[in-house]
Amino acid sequence: MPPAAQPAPGTGGEEMNLTRRQLLVLLPAAAAAWEFVKAGTPEDAPSYKTDEHWWGMLLDITKCIGCGSCVRACALENDVPEGYFRTWVEEYHVDDWHIETPMVTSPNGGKDGFPQGSFTGGKNFFVPKLCNHCVDSPCTQVCPVGATYHTPDGVVLIDYDYCLGCRYCIQACPYGCRFFHPQKHTAEKCTLCYHRISKGLTTACCENCPTGARQLADLKNPKDPIHAFLKTHTVQVLKPHLATGSKTFYNGLDGSVR
Amino acid sequence: MEGFMYPNEVELQWSVLIVLYPFLTGLVAGAFILASLERVFRVEEVKPTYRLALLTALAFLIVAPMPLQLHLGHPERSLEMYLTPHRTSAMAMFGFVYLWYLMAVLLLEIWLDYRRDIVLMQRSTTGTKRLLYKVLSLGSDNISEAALRVDDRVGWVITIVGIPSAFMLHGYVGFIFGSVKANPWWSTPLMPVVFLFSAMVSGIALVLLTYMATCAFRRASIDMNCLDTIAKYLFYTFVIDFTLEMLDLIHRIYEADESFRSLDFMLHTRLFMSQIVLQIFVGTLVPLTLLALTQVSRLSELARKRVYAVAASLTIIGIFAMRWNVVIGGQLFSKSFLGYTTYKLEFVAREGLLPAVLLLILPFVILYVLIKILPPWQHDAGDAVHLTSSVEPES
Amino acid sequence: MSTRFKDSAHLIRIGVVFLLGALVFVAVRAAIIPESYGQFGPYRGKALTNMTSRPVKYAGHEVCENCHPDVTDAKSKGVHAHVNCESCHGPLAKHADDPAAVQPVLPETPKLCMRCHSENIAKPSGFPQINAAEHSGGQDCKTCHQPHSPLLELGGKK
Numbered sequence: 001m002p003p004a005a006q007p008a009p010g011t012g013g014e015e016m017n018l019t020r021r022q023l024l025v026l027l028p029a030a031a032a033a034w035e036f037v038k039a040g041t042p043e044d045a046p047s048y049k050t051d052e053h054w055w056g057m058l059l060d061i062t063k064c065i066g067c068g069s070c071v072r073a074c075a076l077e078n079d080v081p082e083g084y085f086r087t088w089v090e091e092y093h094v095d096d097w098h099i100e101t102p103m104v105t106s107p108n109g110g111k112d113g114f115p116q117g118s119f120t121g122g123k124n125f126f127v128p129k130l131c132n133h134c135v136d137s138p139c140t141q142v143c144p145v146g147a148t149y150h151t152p153d154g155v156v157l158i159d160y161d162y163c164l165g166c167r168y169c170i171q172a173c174p175y176g177c178r179f180f181h182p183q184k185h186t187a188e189k190c191t192l193c194y195h196r197i198s199k200g201l202t203t204a205c206c207e208n209c210p211t212g213a214r215q216l217a218d219l220k221n222p223k224d225p226i227h228a229f230l231k232t233h234t235v236q237v238l239k240p241h242l243a244t245g246s247k248t249f250y251n252g253l254d255g256s257v258r
Numbered sequence: 259m260e261g262f263m264y265p266n267e268v269e270l271q272w273s274v275l276i277v278l279y280p281f282l283t284g285l286v287a288g289a290f291i292l293a294s295l296e297r298v299f300r301v302e303e304v305k306p307t308y309r310l311a312l313l314t315a316l317a318f319l320i321v322a323p324m325p326l327q328l329h330l331g332h333p334e335r336s337l338e339m340y341l342t343p344h345r346t347s348a349m350a351m352f353g354f355v356y357l358w359y360l361m362a363v364l365l366l367e368i369w370l371d372y373r374r375d376i377v378l379m380q381r382s383t384t385g386t387k388r389l390l391y392k393v394l395s396l397g398s399d400n401i402s403e404a405a406l407r408v409d410d411r412v413g414w415v416i417t418i419v420g421i422p423s424a425f426m427l428h429g430y431v432g433f434i435f436g437s438v439k440a441n442p443w444w445s446t447p448l449m450p451v452v453f454l455f456s457a458m459v460s461g462i463a464l465v466l467l468t469y470m471a472t473c474a475f476r477r478a479s480i481d482m483n484c485l486d487t488i489a490k491y492l493f494y495t496f497v498i499d500f501t502l503e504m505l506d507l508i509h510r511i512y513e514a515d516e517s518f519r520s521l522d523f524m525l526h527t528r529l530f531m532s533q534i535v536l537q538i539f540v541g542t543l544v545p546l547t548l549l550a551l552t553q554v555s556r557l558s559e560l561a562r563k564r565v566y567a568v569a570a571s572l573t574i575i576g577i578f579a580m581r582w583n584v585v586i587g588g589q590l591f592s593k594s595f596l597g598y599t600t601y602k603l604e605f606v607a608r609e610g611l612l613p614a615v616l617l618l619i620l621p622f623v624i625l626y627v628l629i630k631i632l633p634p635w636q637h638d639a640g641d642a643v644h645l646t647s648s649v650e651p652e653s
Numbered sequence: 654m655s656t657r658f659k660d661s662a663h664l665i666r667i668g669v670v671f672l673l674g675a676l677v678f679v680a681v682r683a684a685i686i687p688e689s690y691g692q693f694g695p696y697r698g699k700a701l702t703n704m705t706s707r708p709v710k711y712a713g714h715e716v717c718e719n720c721h722p723d724v725t726d727a728k729s730k731g732v733h734a735h736v737n738c739e740s741c742h743g744p745l746a747k748h749a750d751d752p753a754a755v756q757p758v759l760p761e762t763p764k765l766c767m768r769c770h771s772e773n774i775a776k777p778s779g780f781p782q783i784n785a786a787e788h789s790g791g792q793d794c795k796t797c798h799q800p801h802s803p804l805l806e807l808g809g810k811k
Contacts (some may be wrong), residue, residue, distance in 0.1 A: 030273040048705070050340055050693075065776045067769040069740050076744050077710045085265045091775050100516075113768040117598025124775035129264070138440060144350035145338040149696035159700035162687070164338060165331015167271040168349055174440035176593055180271060185331030195707035204711050210736040210769055211780070242439055257772070258594035340678070341686050344695055361671065373663065396670065398663035405660040412664065 048198045050152040054220040055192055056247030058229060059101070059128050061254070063213035065162045066091060066126035070214055071207035077193065077204035085109040087130040087205055089102040092256060095122040099256035112136065117164055127250075128214060130205070131156060131177040132238065135245030137196060139169040148187065154219075155192045163187055174239050183225035192216075194225040219247070261597025268599050270589045272611040273609035275325035278586045278617055280431045280453065281578050285621075287428040287454070288461010289315040290420060292366070295491065297417040305489035309466045309634035310472065312368050316626035319360055325617055329609060348434045359427045363420040367393075372632050390631070428457040435584060442517035443588040444594045448506050455499035460577035462492045463570035468625070470567060476635070482559055486552075489566050493549040497575065500542055503580075512636040520595035528590050528598060533583045541576015545569040710744040712738075716744070720752070724801055731802025741765055741800070766794045 066089055074080060074087045089110030093103040107114065114126075133156050140148050140156060147163035150156055155234035170178040170187055181188040193203035197216065201207070206214045217226035229235075229251070236253040237246040252258075259268050293311035295301040327333045340357075343350035366446075369376075379398060380391035429450040438451025467490045473480045510518060525533060548569040552562055586601050604610040692698025700725040703717040718725040721738075728734055739745055741760050763785070772782035785791055797805065 028678055041570060043690075062777055066773060069768070073711065073740070073744075085552075088265050090262075091773075093775070104594065106262070106265055109265045113771070114773055116617075116771065117775075119774050124773075126775050138438070141346045142349065142438070143344055144347040144353070144692070145335075145676055146342050146344045146694075146696040147338075149694055149700075151701055153603075154695055157701070157704055161699055161703075162335065162338065162697055162700065163332065163333050164347065166329075167331075167348070170271050172438050172440055176267045176594060179266040180269070180331065191704065194704045196709050196711075198705040200696055201707070201709065201711075201713045207711050207713055207737055208740040210740050212735060225576070236471075284657065335687075336738070341682050342690055361674075366667070369667065396663060396666040398666055400660060402660060402665060408661050408664065 019024065040048075048200075049125060052220060053153040053218050055133065055154045055197060056217040056219050056226070056249065057192070057203075057247060058215045058226050058235075059250050060213045060215075061127060061252035062124055063211045064089070064126040064128055065211055065213070066110060066114045067210060068110045068113045069208045069210060070128060071109050073091070073204040073208035074190070075111065076094045077196075078191070080188075081182055084181070084188070085111075086177075086188070087128065089114075090127045091116075091117070092123075092125055092254065093119040094125060094214055094254060094256045096122065099254065102256040102258075104258070119214075123254065123256075125252075125254065126206075127253070129175065129177065129238075131192070132175055132244065132246035132248045133190075135191055135247065137244060138172040138174065138242075142172045144168065151194070155156050155194050155197075156189075157191055157194060158187055158189065160184055160186050160188075174242050174244065217247075217249070259597065259599050262594055263592035263597040263599060264594060267592050270599070270601050270620075272585055272589060273601075274582075274586075274603060274611065274614045275328065275329045275609050275617075277578075277581045278325040278614055279322060279458070280428070280457075280585070281581045282318050282325070282617075282621070283431055284428050284453065284457030284577065284581075285464050286315045286319045286322065286359075287424040287457045288463075289318070289465050290461070292423045292462050292465050292491070294417050294421050294424075296363070297414065298421065299486065300404050303483045304491075306481050306484045307465050307469050307488065307631075309371065310469060310629075312364070312371070313628045313632065313634060314465055314468055314621075314625055315461075316364055316368060317621040317628055319356075319364060320624055321617060321621045323356070323510050324620070325614070328613055346435060348430060348477050352430045352434065353628070354502075355423075355426050355430050356637075359423050363416060363423045367413055367416045368632070369421060370409045370416070373398075373409055374406060375632070378399045394631075418640065425454055429454050435588070440593060441588050442515070443521055443591070444584065446506060448502060451529070452499070452502045453507065455495060456580055457500055458495045458575050459488070460574055461491065462488060463573040463577075464497060465565060466492065466570045466587070467574070472629070478635070480563065485566060486562070489549060489562075489569075492573070493546070493553060496546055496549065500546060503542075508645060517595055520591050524587065524591045524598060528600070529583055529587050532579050533587070537576050537579035537583055541572055541579050545572045545576065548572075551643065579635065709746050710745075711739050712746040712749040714739070716749045720749075727799075728801045732804045733801060762795045762800065763791075763793055766798075766800075 068089060070087055071085065071089060076087060080086050087109075088106055088108045090104050091110070091114050095101075095103075103119070105114070105117075110126075110128075134155060135150075135154070137150070137156050140150055143149075144163060144166060145162060147159045148156065148169050149159070165180065165185045165187070167180055167187065170180060173189075178184075178187055179191040193201075193205075196203060203214075204215045206216045209215075215226065218224045219226070226249075230249065233248040234253050235251050237244075237249060238253075238257065239246075278554055289311045292304065293308050293315070296304050296308045327336060330336060339350055339353040343353060345351070373395065376391050376395045378401070380395055383391060406595030413512065432453030435444040435453075436446055438444050464487065469485070469488070470480060510521070545568075548565050551557070552565055589599075590601065591598050606612050654766070687697045687699070689698035689700075690696070690811075693701060717738040724738075728736075742757050743760070744759050745755075748757050767785060770782055772784050776782050783789075794800075
């Protein structure tokens with residue numbers, strides 16, 4: 001393997017294998033699903049069974065380069081309105097031991113990447129954020145009408161034809177991932193590209209991440225490489241003290257991350 | 259925007275209309291509690307305000323859902339809350355608490371208390387007025403002593419049920435905020451209790467002012483015994499309310515959890531005017547001092563009236579400020595505890611200041627109409643309102 | 654007994670009014686409650702099936718590789734092996750659906766490349782980052798680098 005093609009230090013060198021394994025898992029499913037995508041039928045992919053999947057995501061801080069490809073891809077795939085974000089990237093600067101007071105920026109959600117900036121020294125890294133698709137999500141708990149809900153395969157979605165626009169769910173989300181859609185007048189957030197993953201594709205953000213910092217995880221699939229990763233790496237979730245059952249796992253998350 | 263906020267947090271979600279909502283329901287609960295003082299706890303002195311307090315509660319209860327409707331992204335879907343209420347949502351359950359309180363408590367109690375007058379007015383008016391009273395009486399003509407005794411008994415039971423219902427009505431609103439673990443400004447078990455006591459304070463103050471105003475309009479003399487008693491209850495309730503709010507504050511300062519530094523900064527900058535100046539000083543300490551003054555020293559009747567009017571007005575402003583500080587304050591800081599935003603309050607907009615002001619005026623318009631249809635002053639204070647000797651014989 | 658009933662008759666009336674109200678509520682609810690509500694949980698089941706039927710905009714790299722094996726081959730030997738096609742070329746489901754009718758627009762290289770490769774202290778230290786002015790005097794990256802396999806040492810020279 002050429003030196004520059006080796007993964008960044010600390011990732012264990014399994015990067016290439018992950019991609020091949022992903023191909024093996026996804027290629028036949030994608031080929032089958034693509035037929036339906038091309039045909040443009042309104043029915044859901046009939047071969048997709050919700051009880052065979054339990055979706056999450058792995059975000060690798062050691063690999064994120066803050067290019068913003070994920071933010072742009074999500075916006076294009078899901079018609080995200082300008083100024084609002086289903087996913088975004090934050091840049092952290094942590095001085096010495098002051099983990100309680102990091103400097104954080106997210107210019108336009110990181111959509112156009114990040115400028116060089118003036119930080120010197122300290123610890124600096126990027127953190128991509130999105131809906132955590134919590135198992136015990138506070139947002140679905142507070143919705144008065146059942147317009148936001150858990151799918152049987154662990155994705156938190158919004159029913160745009162039913163939502164009242166009361167915005168209680170937006171208040172209840174600890175991660176700031178929800179917003180009020182200015183045209184639909186309903187709540188809106190990351191859907192984990194449900195329309196893609198139910199057809200055997202990966203999410204738009206994971207598809208377009210050039211370094212593999214974002215990877216979709218099917219926690220019910222024994223062949224999913226994430227299981228092995230979770231067993232061999234220290235991973236965290238955001239705001240664990242709130243016990244939301246977050247399913248977005250971060251590798252290499254610093255204690256300063258809010 | 260100052261510091262860092264999650265990109266979706268910069269815009270506030272809940273506007274001045276959502277400030278209005280707990281303010282209005284609080285007035286309802288408070289006015290009802292004052293009315294129940296006479297009905298259940300036999301505080302005879304406040305009887306002159308009994309019917310007025312009930313009508314005030316009704317007027318404000320009718321307006322209470324209106325700011326919510328204006329705020330919703332899809333108000334036409336609001337019926338969904340009754341069709342498919344999500345049982346884990348405090349907001350959904352509140353829809354039923356509201357309905358219960360309106361129908362089974364307030365309307366029923368008013369109807370039972372006014373039934374005799376409704377029938378009498380039906381008999382003594384003509385045309386559309388007569389039709390109105392006939393409908394209100396549900397076609398029943400029976401105002402015999404026995405029937406009125408039944409009304410009295412049932413009304414008493416309803417008030418007994420009504421007191422915890424009123425507590426639920428406003429306690430639930432407090433719970434809607436207090437149960438949001440994502441927001442440390444809101445999340446505290448004290449929230450429903452603080453909301454409830456501040457509601458009682460604002461409701462009592464409102465009835466005090468309305469009583470003084472309606473007496474002035476009618477050129478009737480104010481029953482000072484009644485007014486003094488209301489002021490006394492206002493004072494005691496306010497002391498409890500202030501104690502609870504200070505308890506919350508002291509806890510926060512002492513425990514100083516991860517959110518404290520951020521909230522403290524917000525309090526000293528963005529919320530300085532509305533919380534420290536308006537809510538605590540002008541809206542709480544000044545009225546408390548004024549009311550304490552009337553309790554410990556002998557003031558003339560005129561002096562007392564003036565002090566009560568000022569104290570009650572400042573109280574209502576203070577409680578409105580409290581709602582503002584909870585709702586708006588809870589959205590001015592970032593959940594990352596690293597930044598702050600500002601609330602842009604427009605004037606002429608769907609969720610602007612103008613609709614808010616109009617919605618504050620509307621209950622008084624409705625109260626005026628209610629007083630015209632169901633005058634609270636058919637009998638003088640001191641008369642046995644519920645059992646009277648001037649009953650017409652049955653035809 | 655009958656006299657007592659007579660004196661409470663008005664209570665019966667209001668009881669009837671409330672009962673009628675409750676019945677109307679139940680009837681209206683049965684009529685307009687969404688059919689699929691409760692199918693999978695406390696929400697409209699139709700919402701879930703609606704969600705799955707949205708069209709996709711990004712085809713996914715496997716689809717690109719079906720028709721462009723030459724590019725795939727060149728890419729797989731270089732450092733951009735797992736940079737997916739649409740990451741640079743944009744969403745191309747429409748192109749995959751009808752390749753002749755929808756021609757993808759080639760990205761502008763300096764702006765595109767610098768989004769990933771401009772230097773920033775927060776990027777992982779092993780990641781290739783440059784200052785455009787220092788690196789090439791602001792020239793177009795394609796002058797020296799082949800985008801699909803850009804590393805010069807691997808023969809990614811134009």
